[in-house]
Amino acid sequence: MPSPRHNYFNIGEFSKLSRCSIVSLRYYEKIGALIPAYVDEKTRYRYYTLQQLHQARLIRICIDAGVSPKLLSEYLNKRDSLDFNEIMDIFSSKADEMLRRAYANKILIASHKEEYRRSLKVASEEPSWATSLPLTILMLKTKLHDNAFDYQEYLHSVSAIVNISRDLGLTTLSQQGLRRGKDGKWYAYLSVQPEPNLEERVVENGKMIVYEVPTVPRLSQAIHGKTMEECFETACSTFPAEEITWFTELWTYTMVTGVNALEVTLRDTALE
Secondary structure, eight states: OOOHHHHOEEHHHHHHHHTOOHHHHHHHHHHTSSOOSEEOTTTOOEEEOSTHHHHHHHHHHHHHTTOOHHHHHHHHHOTTTSOHHHHHHHHHHHHHHHHHHHHHHHHHHHHHHHHHHHHHHSOSSSOEEEEOOOEEEEEEEOOOBTTBOOHHHHHHHHHHHHHHHHHTTOOEEEEEEEEEOTTSOEEEEEEEOOOTTHHHHHHHHSSOEEEEEOOOEEEEEEEEESSHHHHHHHHHHHSOGGGOOEEEEOHHHHHHHSOEEEEEEEEEGGGO
16 A cells, blocks of 8 residues: 555545534544545544545535535435436536525615615605615515504515415515505515516416515604504504505514614605
8 A cells, every 4th residue: 555645645635625624524534425545454544645635525515505415425325226417407406506596695784774765864853855676576466454453464465475475485574564456455575686587487376476676765654562463553553544655574673682663654755
């Protein structure tokens, strides 16, 4: 056997090259995904070849993409019964899904930042004008009436939108609340990431509608309370029902400050 020092990398060296921890390499060996090329009989030190570096990287990519290294181990141990291209297609699909999730998370973070920016512009002392970025929302008609606000009905409606969105594979964002439709009825709404054919997919469901919120000034005021339910109750008792066009939960503001806040829009130029 050639000298390990000249032809092989010890486990520490191989760990640095592959960016796989020594603990991970021992685990890969245990499940049969990456067997050391040489194990010294006396010291039990493990050694790897340069060619195994690619195998280690592939295993790490699989884990990053959410694939169990045991699947790759199965391929490596049963080469005659598994299709390599099929296995790589599985890994590629997982990687694509990881990229989609990363992009969705980036959009969600931007949504939180925008909501917090708006919350700082909406004063609690008196109504003020604020303009939001373009927004895509899903709307679901509720049973709410101006003279009988029911917080449980509101929660039920928003939860229904979340569940339907999940079933449709949509990415939900941070803005949610109530919007008065042009028919005068109240609709629960939830912002979502714009996607191709979004309206067709939602229409097929038959329960919700898609609305593209334009970038227009809105006259709004923030209401604070111990709970979000209290914020809604205060808003309904403070402003004439016919003047309210939007209720928007400022829950990013609540998360940052610990204070429950609700944006109440009293004038929406998009409805005029």
